[in-house]
Amino acid sequence: xxxYSSAQIALHWLIALxxxxxxxxxxxxxxxxxxxxxxxxxxxxxxxxHKWVGITVLALVLIRLVLRVVRGAPAALPNxxxxxxxxxxxxxxxLYALMVALPxxxxxxxxxxxxxxxxxKLVQLPDLVxxxxxxxxxxxxxxxxxxxxxxxxxxxxxxxxxxxxxxxxDDTLKRMLPSxxxxxxGL
Numbered sequence: 001x002x003x004y005s006s007a008q009i010a011l012h013w014l015i016a017l018x019x020x021x022x023x024x025x026x027x028x029x030x031x032x033x034x035x036x037x038x039x040x041x042x043x044x045x046x047x048x049x050h051k052w053v054g055i056t057v058l059a060l061v062l063i064r065l066v067l068r069v070v071r072g073a074p075a076a077l078p079n080x081x082x083x084x085x086x087x088x089x090x091x092x093x094x095l096y097a098l099m100v101a102l103p104x105x106x107x108x109x110x111x112x113x114x115x116x117x118x119x120x121k122l123v124q125l126p127d128l129v130x131x132x133x134x135x136x137x138x139x140x141x142x143x144x145x146x147x148x149x150x151x152x153x154x155x156x157x158x159x160x161x162x163x164x165x166x167x168x169x170d171d172t173l174k175r176m177l178p179s180x181x182x183x184x185x186g187l
Contacts, residue, residue, distance in 0.1 A: 001073035003175045011064045012176055015099065016154075018057050023151065025050040033184035046077075051110065051117050055125070065096060072176050091157055100151040103144060109139035 004012070029046035032039055076085045110117050111127035113136035118124045129135065164172035 001171045001175065003179065004074065004097055005067065005071050006178070008064065008067050008071060009176055011060055011067070015057055015060050015064065018053050018060070019099070019150070019154065022050055022053040022057065023147070025053065026147070048118075051106065052120060054103040054106045055117065055119055057099060061099040063098065065100075077170050088160065091153060091160070095153050095157060097148070098146055098153065102143065102150060104144050105139055105143045109136050109143055112136035112139055178187060 003009075025046050029050065031045050032043040032046065034040045034043060063085050076088070107117055107125065108128045111129045112132045114131035116127070161173045161176070164170050165174075
């Protein structure tokens with residue numbers, strides 16, 4: 001069975017975890033009403049963490065794309081209908097596009113709203129656009145739409161992997177799971 005490399009597998013699952021964290025943070029800070037200095041600070045901290053996660057996803061996805069170019073991806077399993085292969089390829093391209101675009105749009109909207117992106121309280125990233133509240137609102141709407149589109153594609157991707165594993169009983173999912181020898185060796 002052709003498999004993804006250990007680095008590709010690790011990045012896949014780390015990025016998935018970070019994406020779910022970004023959604024959790026966004027939903028949480030969206031529900032926080034500012035009623036006191038404490039809730040103001042909490043909401044601000046959640047937004048900052050959301051930005052950190054987004055920029056981290058961007059960096060890891062760029063590394064993952066380089067690995068995909070260098071290492072490639074396993075070929076489609078034999079006997080799969082052509083439409084499934086094409087749908088999987090299209091879904092993967094859209095996932096990669098959104099995993100790059102979403103953090104960039106978030107960075108743009110943060111810049112347009114006049115707030116810096118300071119990565120881990122260490123490095124202030126440059127503003128990508130000047131302060132422009134109308135642009136910031138538009139970018140916020142685009143960011144939210146792209147986020148829900150990403151969530152839908154992730155759900156489709158996961159459902160397809162589960163279908164392959166439990167219904168088709170093929171190795172599609174196994175190619176992205178750590179190998180049993182890696183688990184035995186603690187890798």
